[in-house]
Amino acid sequence: MALATKQDARGPAAAVLTNRRLLRQIVACMDGMPWLIYQLRSSTYDSMPLARVVREGSIRALEMLHEWTGSADMRLTSWEDATVRDAALEAVKSGKAEVAAWVLERFATPSLGPSLWRAAFSQSPGSAAVLDVLLKYFPNADVGHIRLRDTVASQWLVERGLPLAFTPYSIRAAIKLGDEQLIRVLAERGIIQDYGAAFATAIASSKWSVFFLLKEKYSEIRMMDDLDSALACAVEKHNTVVVQTVCQLSFPSPPVKAIHTAIDRGFLEIVKFFFSSYRAAFSSDQIDRAAGSGQLEVFKFLRQQDIGECSPAAIQTAASNGYLEVVRFLYEQGLNAGVDVALDNALMEQHKDVAAYLLPKCPAGCKPERGKDLLQMGFVAEWKELGRRSPYKDAELADAMRWAGSDGKLPIIRFIVDDLGRPDLGAYALEGAATLGSVAWVTALYEMTKQAPTLPALKNAIMAAGSYVSWLPKKEERLEVMRLLYAWCDDATREEAVKYAKSISYDAIVEAVKTQASSSVQGTGSTRCNCEKREEFNLKAQGLPYETADKWGIGHQTRPKLAIAQGDLAYLKKLHALVLSDPRYAEEPEMSFEDVTVAAIASGNTDIVDWILMTVYPSQADEENLLEYAVYYGQTNVAKRLLATYPKSCQLPLAGVP
Structure with a gap:
């Protein structure tokens, strides 16, 4: 070529340099990568050109970069460990098996194996050709956790006879993938050791075909923790079919966590199923738990069984959690041992309705240290009496x-x-x-x-x-x-x-x-x-501290809404009388009666709803569909009252419906 013999004014070395640049451009264009010309002109380091070459899968460009390493005109790649690792990882992730083979043939070291294996298995879609390359150069690599994401990789493992070791994490990943053939091979070879975790993973990922496959293959369940947690999640979702299906397995011990979840949520039919299947797991502790969770029907069912009687902890825990219905039932049934502690618990946890019920039932009253709680809940007379008994x-x-x-x-x-x-x-x-x-x-x-x-x-x-x-x-x-x-x-x-x-x-x-x-x-x-x-300001100061929004998300917090939230109709009437008697109060935002009808419906207090519709806004029953609000907030009693008392309101069209 003329360029090869042409003498440059800068000397022979400069002529050779010019020829090398031209050769790079020619090779790049021939290989279908004209972009490489511009990157080689402007790049000082090789990280960008090398990554592009690997993604394109050009062996010729790789050889060119390797040949030009350390050239005087341009520092491309030094092919150090970090560069080799990056190039190999890029080849594996992009599925370029030939490029990966080229890199590993020249620069493979044992330390590269684990990271390349994990990268190959994490790709979706996977590449069997890349896996074959890795198996050739790293057959004995300690891969660790394999995270399967693609059936191509799982099928490759089956076809190659499981050349890699499986950890419990890898087994769970295979179950989540749902490849039955791979799971069958793992089970037949005895690789699955913890069937409890395997079943739990299949349940959590809804891989029921894998679940039934494991059910056919398993010998015993050694660990119950994961499986019990998965079963508890099914109970939480009230999925009776799943619960009954899972309980067909032979558990080494009763699923205590799932049983407790059923009791806490009040799922009576699931509790009955558990009781018929695992009667030995039930005792008086479960009766106390039902009471403390406020599940009265579950409590009644368990108490009818021959598993013991509830302890004083039942009424004490129910009072502490604010379950008035359970507390009343226990007291009326004569299960009132420890009622004084129950009263203290109700006061301490600020459950006013429970405390109001228990105060007359405790002649000795509450402990002196509960005096502050009495005041905060408005039991002034009881606070005074407590002070007289114990100064x-x-x-x-x-x-x-x-x-x-x-x-x-x-x-x-x-x-x-x-x-x-x-x-x-x-x-x-x-x-x-x-x-x-x-x-x-x-x-x-x-x-x-x-x-x-x-x-x-x-x-x-x-x-x-x-x-x-x-x-x-x-x-x-x-x-x-x-x-x-x-x-x-x-x-x-x-x-x-x-x-x-x-x-x-x-x-x-x-x-x-x-x-x-x-x-x-x-x-x-x-x-x-x-x-x-003084009484006016006393009334105005009552209630909870001001908040930016009310509890139902209807609008800004106001004193009337606080009274509705507390179910205090007497205080609400006093506030209304105060606003009517002094127009200045009507201008204050915290005294506004706006949206009180919706708030009353949302609270479920029919007495307050009736009073507002008769006194404050008597025309609303004829102008708005109040039944819509009752249905929206799930207040059945209010809906029945509206249907019976204000039928015209219930016949109005729904909001937004022509």
Whole structure:
């Protein structure tokens, strides 16, 4: 060629270099890879060209790259261990058996075997030709966990006589693949050791043909844990057919986890099946478990069997979990041993309905340490009686005053101040009241107790004044509360309050806290500090803390919705009367009666539904299909009441249906 003899101005070496570049371009074009020309021109390292060559499956390009290793004009590949591994892995993953053979013939080392085997088995679709190449160069590799994803690989294993060792993980992967021929070979050769895990995998992956194949081949089940868990999942899904099918196997021990799941979920027919099949697994413990899970029908069935009687733990656990129906049944049946502990459990877990039922049944009452729980659930009379029987400690009374002050419970404060003669604890009530930001409430408590506010009270007032919580009063009123407390406290407390306000960078509040308390605030003042207004703020403060959304996902949380959630119709009526008597309350978001009809239906309380439709929104029964909401929230009793009382509402078209 002319190019081979042409002398370059740069000398003979430069001429040879030019010829090599031209040769690369010619070879690349001949091999159908013109893209390689540009990559070889611009690539400093070989990782990109080599990967492309392997994916294309060009042996000629591989030989070219290998031949040009270390050339002066371009550093392509050094063919080190990492480069060889990457090239071989790329060949295996792309299914290029010839390329893999070319690489392994020149650079195979024992350390490459396991990773290449695992990569080959993880491909879908697999390549039998690639597997043959690997078997040739790595016949004795310690592959470890084989994860089969394709029937091509599983059939190759069968045809080659299982040349690789199978781990339990590999067996589970084969079962998930569902290749019956491979599973049959594994079973016949005795490779499957843990049939419990094998059955569990077949059940979990719904490979029932494999399940029945294993059922024909298995000799014994050594481990029950995995199989018991799989059976429990079938119970959880209430799949009786699967449960009965799986239980045809010979278990080394009863499926305790599955039995417990059936009891906990209240699946009576499955419990009966388990009882007939594994009677020895049932005892009084299962009776107690049914009671504690609130499954009354299961409890009745097990109690009728000759397996013992329930223990005091039955009523105690049922009360702790809030199952009133079970607690009532147990007590009426005379199974009331340990009822005092059951009451304590109900109070501790804040189950108000259970506590209300058990309180009259316990003459001795609850333990003194449950006094705070009594208050939080509104059992004021019981709390007072408990205090008379077992006088509260000062710390307990102080906590009660704080809570009553923050929740608007005037009767509790009066009881402590007047009946117990402890006006000295009034400062603790102010600490709680300061968080509400109500001038009337704070003034009423101060006039009742005449106790100077403490530093915690001023700190609470400062935090409330700077808060952006929507359900608090307007900022002007909260600032007035802070000024009043500042005016009533001593000089030392004032100085500490100013320091605290500065420490949290409330500069505006620092100035406000130094200002003498004004005589009144618009909408508040001395005229609001009478008993009637105190009761208004007491009502407004009741209920749970404000949340962004109600429990049914209908809209924003409001005080009326909280009353509905608690089933407190009396409080709901008082809120409605308060809104009607004072239009200012109707403008406050937390006092809104919007969506209360839907909330009442969702709660399932028919008394509240009737009251709202008769008093608050009497026209809704004629304008909306309320039955649709009852069906949506699964409230059968409300649906029956609507059908019987408001038939016109039930005949309206459904929303969105022409």
